[in-house]
Amino acid sequence: MTGKTPIREYATEQMNRLLTNFAFQVHRAGKLPGPEEIHDVRVSIRRFSQGLILYAGFFPKWEIKKIRKRLDRMMDLTSEIRNRDIALEFLDDHQQVRHRKQLVKDRLALQRQFAQMVTRWAGRDFSAKWRNSLSLRRMKWKPSGTAAESAHAALPKLAQKYFKAGGKAADGKQSAKKLHRFRIATKEFRYSLELFRPVYGPGLERYIGALRELQSILGKLNDHHTLKQFFKGDKALEAKLDEAMEKHLSQFHEQWKKFDADGELKRWKAYFGGK
Secondary structure (H helix, E strand, C coil): CCCCCEHHHHHHHHHHHHHHHHHHHHHHHHHCCCHHHHHHHHHHHHHHHHHHHHCHHHCCHHHHHHHHHHHHHHHHHHHHHHHHHHHHHHHHHCCCCCCHHHHHHHHHHHHHHHHHHHHHHHHCCHHHHHHHHCCHHHCCCCCCCEHHHHHHHHHHHHHHHHHHHHHHHCCCCCCHHHHHHHHHHHHHHHHHHHCCHHHHHHHHHHHHHHHHHHHHHHHHHHHHHHHCCCCCCCHHHHHHHHHHHHHHHHHHHHHHHHHCCCCHHHHHHHHHCCC
């Protein structure tokens, strides 16, 4: 695929690739649901979901709605597993054993639920059904033009929206919940850009890398905020979490100042607009 590829063909190839990867990660984690495998499932869900959002105009709304509803259910379950993996890692890093037994017990129960979900999905051959549901033969509209033309029209608007959201998130008045939403927005914007790697080439990595840095900082901030639910009443661990959150929040504000420096939004929009 290149920037000259017709957007209909481009979207089809991208969605097929994302669905294939998602199905692979689900089956892989179903056999061995370790921390890395669960993480990879979650990343593949987000990437596939972002493809559904970005290319929504190609496919029947009701099919997208059904698919995203099922993805949300798996995302919720793997989120609970992932939270306990992070908590266990945190305990290991600080050489703590208290809370560990309950966390392991909870994870095993959630792991069994995940295995059952994967078995049900595999029995229904979900990837084949979804691939058929997203067939271009059923698309509701047929845009003309190339992938490059579509990217040049859409991505500058996404950049504008993202910078605006970031400005609000970095104003020092946002709750951990709202910062988490901006973290998700960062992931979604990054995954949207990744879908157009064949259009922009190696130069796009600079922009993806900048988003990845922000995402990493916000991810650590969210992880430590999430862990507080597991360690309520443990003043020593709560103090460590509060200290870490303050550190990551400071890092985010510092990083955002660089990201949103004078002229940066204009540069991003010009690049994505093909100028």
